[in-house]
Amino acid sequence: MSLPPLVALPKPLLTLVTRAEETFLGALNDTSGTMSARLDAWPAERRDAFGRVCAASDFVIEQVSRDPEMLLRLADDGLLERSFKCGEMRSMLAELLVDCTDEDALGHQLRRFRNRQQVRIIWRDLTRQADLSETCGDLSDMADACIDLAYQWLYERHCEHSGVPTGRRSGLPQQMVILGMGKLGARELNLSSDIDLIFGYPEGGETVGAKRSLDNQEFFVRLGQRLIKALDAPTLDGFVFRVDMRLRPYGSSGSLVLSFNALEQYYQDQGRDWERYAMIKARVVGGDQAAGKELLEMLRPFVYRRYLDFSAIDALRTMKQLIQQEVRRKGMAANIKLGSGGIREVEFIAQAFQLIHGGRDLSLQQRPLLKVLTILSGQGYLPAAAVDELREAYEFLRYTEHALQAIDDRQTQMLPDNQTDCDRVAFIMGFDDWESFHQQLLYWRGRVDWHFRQVIADPDEDEESEGEALVGGEWLPLWEQDWDEEFACRQLSDAGFRDGQAACQRLAALRSGNQVRTMQRLGRERLDAFIPRLLAQAVDQDDPDLVLERVLPLVEAVARRSAYLVLLTENPGALQRLLELCAGSPWIAEQIARFPLLLDELLNAGRLFSPPLAPELAAELRERLARIPEDDLEQQMEALRHFKLAHRLRVAASEIAGTLPLMKVSDYLTWLAEAILEQVLALAWRHTVARHGQPRRVDGSLCDPAFIILGYGKVGGLEFGHGSDLDLVFIHDGDPNAETDGAKPIDGAQFYTRLGQRIIHLLTTQTTSGLLYEVDMRLRPSGVSGLLVSSLSAFDRYQTDEAWTWEHQALVRARVLVGCPQLAADFEKVRASVLARARDLDQLRREVSEMRAKMRDNLGTRATQAGTAEKAFLADGEFNLKQDAGGIVDIEFMVQYAALAWSHQHPQLLRYTDNIRILDGLEQAGLMTGDEVRLLQDAYKAYRAAAHRQSLQKLPGVVSGDQFHDERRAVMRIWRELGLS
Known part of the structure; x- marks a missing residue:
């Protein structure tokens, strides 16, 4: 909301204003008349504001009547009508404390400062010159200044008396760290807040420089007590802030100050849920800021768990x-x-x-x-x-x-x-x-x-309030009480399980399994609350037996991290989506069991079944990584992997739900790979440049990065699948002999080799969230014996003079995934030049046919002679969707043959790298009839859709021989008509 509006003074409050003004004027005691003159000089707006404040605040009237000069000075200095600049509050107080000679003087100045600022803040709040944010900010700045400057003043004098506390391990002087909790920590202090504080110090040791040394803890306890007294003790001037120390470890019975190690140990071993809640807002408000930052980093894992913590x-x-x-x-x-x-x-x-x-x-x-x-x-x-x-x-x-x-x-x-x-x-x-x-x-x-x-x-609250049975309550006896197998089997069968005996055995195996038997009490309570809900929802599925079979491994996998069970208990909709997806795909069930953090994706159905488009996908990943410190590579790698897992699940879920057709599935999975590669290249570039500096081009200019990643195969052809590898080739345009400009220079060839190695490392390293992608680099020039990264000129020479026909076939599906736009444009020229040269068609047909024959011999179904024998078309035969005759690879080879054969006359055939649009180009060029193109496209989509279904069911890409007869025969016919054998 905006600031509350100003309204006219109501009649009942007018008498308060009159009385307050009389009290103030009486307190002026102005024999010389100078104070009255200053008051008379006030503009009308300030006089009206004074009336509003008098009507609203007894506190302000009391303060200005005790010290009229305070209000007049605030007015004369213009502080009632303007906001403070950053640091101005602290500077004012620091100036007041310069001449303090003892703790009484310190307390007096702190209280006078607080009262003066409190009057100003209330005045600006009540007259609507400050909004909520400014009021809370000013109050928090006042608290920060009072805490830290009082601490600094006391620390200096305490050291003079007791010596300087010194770390036993580091040998360095020690300062206290003062954490502000609650509203102070969040800079949301209200007009009359307590301040919740926690004191700590970096390491144990003892003081140095005094006649009798003190243990560091004793030193800081005494210092803390003096600081609390300076802030909290009521005097004739009032108090500065009421100090509450009960949020410290062990509360009022705990030590006033603890070392960092003791704090970390406490929160790790004994920290309670409410302490996590409190620690969210913890901020260093006084003492050693750098050490305080380290302390908060130490405590961060206690507050924020890496898994979803429902x-x-x-x-x-x-x-x-x-x-x-x-x-x-x-x-x-x-x-x-x-x-x-x-x-x-x-x-x-x-x-x-x-x-x-x-x-x-x-x-x-x-x-x-x-x-x-x-x-x-x-x-x-x-x-x-x-x-x-x-x-x-x-x-x-x-x-x-x-x-x-x-x-x-x-x-x-x-x-x-x-x-x-x-x-x-x-x-x-x-x-x-x-x-x-x-x-x-x-x-x-x-x-x-x-x-x-x-x-x-509580999800059970409504049922309890209405006197209804709790969700899954009918399953509680089966799960919680002494196991009666006969009763359990009968109840499961009656509820809709086809094989009650098998379901019963699965539940019994879970109950008696090591994971469940060794659970702590809280975890077991969460499991006992979850299983009845699971069974209640499972029986509503079409195949409860299948659901139970696929979901119980997940339950066992997360039994020791029972917060995931709470997630599903708290979110019935997420549980229902889990059961539906697991019923639809064992691959999804396995993925979630391996990576339970994916359960987060089930919370929002709208997001789960609506994966973002390419620009949003890339922007979301950039934003996620931007929140991670640049030097935290482990977190960056985990973020990349979680991003991939989450979005791959969303695509699979959409595919199962039927909200995403096959071509879009491949598009999304390809966009996902591109978004990840963009960030992997950025991370690898930053790391390599930080070590060695930037490489140079031949003209001496710095590369930025003069590097591209080419995608071949499925990623190049925008036909990526759920488990596809990345076929990659790296190309640079730097001077291989020129040295980088860093502290540890290396030549350009070495630099780009290390950059390529770094990219592969980021993609293939196994972390707790798996790897990003399997990477295949065998399509680079000269294959496994070639350089990891080629210059564009070397790539051009190899493709022109040395490459085999099958390598040119692969180049048809190659495109730039990420990297330097100029180098990408130069690569396209090289690709077009290589692919669009005139070829001997007889030789081309022979070489394409020979390569295809080798693949059929090695990878096709042997029992059916790679799909050519009559048995290949019978129900008891098999059809390999990809490798057998009439399958996916036949269509891909025909498309590649056509591009190599005719692109010198029809360069538009090289515009796209995916089979569907190249086939469209063949029709537009009059090289194939519309019927032939449609037939090949429909067959290709049908095969790939079947392969995707097989993949989601964790089955090989093989179907029974009585499927796809018309498509296979048509593809084989067109193959022969093109003169291929």
């Missing part, structure tokens, strides 16, 4: 239930933070997504709530309309919180219980009366509560 929802749900119990016990329903539909529920919604997905989606590793909401919308975690409502509701609630706290600088989120304060809150919020404000407040709390239930609510 257990976070259950933890947040439990926390919310405890809060609700406290709200009910203390009668706090009117609390706009903790009550139903309050600020905390918006925070829980955002943090649920952060804890679940933040380990993999680094963009969610943010502290400020409004930034997280923007990402939830932008990344598709929540609908934009829902996020807009949550943002507007949150801002309304936060403005209301500030209105409540501005009255008396009191830490409260309770709605007022007296008419005067009700009038004040309505006035501050821009409403004419309390009733209209309260009605709007109830509306926003209702919307927040609704959205909260959609995200956080």
